[in-house]
Amino acid sequence: xxxxxxxxxxxxxxxxxxxxxxxxxxxxxxxxxxxxxxxxxxxxxxxxxxxxxxxxxxxxxxxxxxxxxxxxxxxxxxxxxxxxxxxxxxxxxxxxxxxxxxxxxxxxxxxxxxxxxxxxxxxxxxxxx
Numbered sequence: 494x495x496x497x498x499x500x501x502x503x504x505x506x507x508x509x510x511x512x513x514x515x516x517x518x519x520x521x522x523x524x525x526x527x528x529x530x531x532x533x534x535x536x537x538x539x540x541x542x543x544x545x546x547x548x549x550x551x552x553x554x555x556x557x558x559x560x561x562x563x564x565x566x567x568x569x570x571x572x573x574x575x576x577x578x579x580x581x582x583x584x585x586x587x588x589x590x591x592x593x594x595x596x597x598x599x600x601x602x603x604x605x606x607x608x609x610x611x612x613x614x615x616x617x618x619x620x621x622x
Contacts, residue, residue, distance in 0.1 A: 499567030499594045510566065510598070517602065519559025521611040523569060524599055526585045533581040547613075568595035 502508060512520075529547065531539075540546055553559075563569040570590045574580055580588065591599070602608040 496567040496592055496594055498565060499592070502566055512566075512598070513559075513562070515555055515559035516562045516566075517559075517607060518553045518611050519556050520563055520568060520591070520595060520599065521602070521608055522553050522556065523560070523563075523585075523589055523591060525613060527589060527591065530584045530586050532584055537581075563595065566594075568592055568598055 502510060531547070536547065560569065560571070564571055568591070570592060572588050574588065599608065602611075
């Protein structure tokens with residue numbers, strides 16, 4: 494199945510896929526959030542019981558802008574949620590998905606050592622020599 498958003502970016506045999514810091518931070522953050530797959534209600538309950546809030550990368554300045562750029566490039570998808578719908582009990586994986594192209598970009602970021610600069614747990618992304 495063709496990724497139409499990525500196809501819009503790839504117009505020939507040669508192409509550029511440019512990602513800024515905001516895009517990289519949003520992609521790494523999404524990967525971490527999806528790995529945990531904790532609902533807002535679960536996170537708040539854990540915090541009320543004394544657990545610390547999950548760490549967020551300091552590079553994540555504007556998630557909305559970064560995520561929009563990732564969607565436009567076909568690296569992530571987002572399920573539309575109508576306004577005023579309570580999503581506090583929905584797991585992030587029911588709303589966000591990283592596309593196969595996004596997974597390949599994450600692998601390239603790990604290989605280059607960039608993923609580690611943005612991750613809250615950099616050791617998790619170490620590339621074996």
